[in-house]
Amino acid sequence: MATAEGKGKTGGKGRKAPPPPPPLLRRLWPLVRLWGRRALVAVAGLFLFLIVVFRFVNPPTTPYMFSEGLRLGHVNQSWVPFDKIAPVMARSVVAAEDANFCRHWGFDIAAIRAAAEAGGTRGGSTISQQVVKNVFLWQGHSWPRKAMEALLTPIVELVWGKRRILEVYLNVAEFGPGTFGVRAGAARSFAVEPDAISGGQAALLAAVLPDPKQRNAAHPGAFLRRRAQEIADGARTIAADGRDDCFKD
DSSP states (O other): OOOHHHHHHHTSTTOOOOOOOOOHHHHHHHHHHHHHHHHHHHHHHHHHHHHHHHHHSOOSOOHHHHHHHHHHSOOBOOOOOGGGSOHHHHHHHHHHHOTTGGGSSSOOHHHHHHHHHTTTSSOOOOHHHHHHHHHHSOSSOOHHHHHHHHHHHHHHHHHHOHHHHHHHHHHHSEEETTEESHHHHHHHHHSOOGGGOOHHHHHHHHHTTTSTTTOOTTSOOHHHHHHHHHHHHHHHHHHHHTTTTTTOO
16 A cells, blocks of 8 residues: 555656756747847848938938047038039049949959958948948948848848939048048038039048048148049049949939
8 A cells, every 4th residue: 555655756646746847048938039030020120111211311320420429529511412512523432442333233242352362451342331331330340240231232222222322422431530421521621512522632532531530631641642643543434434324414
């Protein structure tokens, strides 16, 4: 005859004791996955919403512009429509930063390959990639940011088109400390409006883009003058061979 003690060990009538509850993380994991998927969908939806909105509405600021405003106390930026910018300015920026701008869909594979072969000493980002980084993301070279840039760039190309991409770039690019956009850059360096920028001035402004905190278009050294001359030659070539057809009037 079984004793009461024996019955307690087997749970009575031969049943085994119930297993211990799973660890807390294991129990919460389905909920974590659910909310993680929802968060990804929400972030993707926010980016898509902003891309569509900024196709028609000018971005009021950018993450980098905002951070520079906090650091410096202010920034100088004023939006100017594309048709109020001297065409030579657009060609000069393309010649300096992305000569095949009208020929790619957001990524210049040849430029990326050349940058990789140079060991990272030169940039391979297109103007489209730079716009995505400046308007929607953050500065730096982290893999998460590069992955998001790669995902968003083709969408921006599709929704915005080349002319809008270049218009936004010319209005948010940094031309000097606290100086963003071609209107502020032209006023700071040459005291001219964007529609009055000359070919030489446009080349100098474009030449400062890779290092706007150290280069000064108003007081160029020998290196900056040589680089500006190369850009001016490139801008003329782009106009001659039709590589400005995606954004010219």
